[in-house]
Amino acid sequence: MTKKINHIGIAVKNLETAIPFYRDVLGMSFEGTEDVAEQKVRVAFLQVGESRIELLEPTAVDSPVAKFLEKNGEGIHHLAYEVEDIEQALEALDAQGVRLIDRQPRKGAHNSQIAFLHPKASGGVLTEICQSGNH
Numbered sequence: 001m002t003k004k005i006n007h008i009g010i011a012v013k014n015l016e017t018a019i020p021f022y023r024d025v026l027g028m029s030f031e032g033t034e035d036v037a038e039q040k041v042r043v044a045f046l047q048v049g050e051s052r053i054e055l056l057e058p059t060a061v062d063s064p065v066a067k068f069l070e071k072n073g074e075g076i077h078h079l080a081y082e083v084e085d086i087e088q089a090l091e092a093l094d095a096q097g098v099r100l101i102d103r104q105p106r107k108g109a110h111n112s113q114i115a116f117l118h119p120k121a122s123g124g125v126l127t128e129i130c131q132s133g134n135h
């Protein structure tokens with residue numbers, strides 16, 4: 001079902017402060033920033049090999065990432081696995097009794113379709129599946 005790690009999400013308080021470490025110190029290729037209004041986050045993508053680092057900054061006090069930062073501080077927030085067909089993947093996960101946050105795909109960055117599994121269903125690791133959009 002899973003093809004590769006699409007990205008690793010890292011929660012940060014401020015994108016402008018966080019980007020230079022990944023871009024200038026680690027030498028990753030900066031792909032730009034994007035507002036993901038539905039998720040109340042602003043994200044920055046940095047390419048590393050065939051995967052990416054996704055830095056997530058909350059854009060509202062009730063953003064899930066704001067909640068995460070309050071509880072845990074900055075750090076790894078989620079792992080995202082790419083799938084060929086997200087609707088089929090969600091059906092298969094549901095059929096296996098996996099607890100899902102999203103039963104239907106939502107819009108993610110880069111026109112992707114995304115869905116989250118509940119962290120309690122995956123050993124405390126917030127897991128996203130995503131189907132790439134055209135970018």
Ligand code: CMX
Pocket residue numbers: 009036039041043054056064065067068071076077078080101107108109112114116119120124125126128
């Ligand atoms: N990793 C591990 N555990 C997490 C977690 C995370 N990132 N975020 C929350 N949890 C835990 C909480 O600590 C809580 O545990 P306890 O019950 O033991 O206290 C439990 O999961 C429920 O958390 P909650 O915030 O109360 O539950 P919600 O239903 O409000 O939120 C969640 C669920 C985790 C899916 C949501 O907070 C979230 O992070 N959504 C994803 C937001 C996001 O990253 N969007 C960007 C997508 C952009 C893209 O990739 O394109």
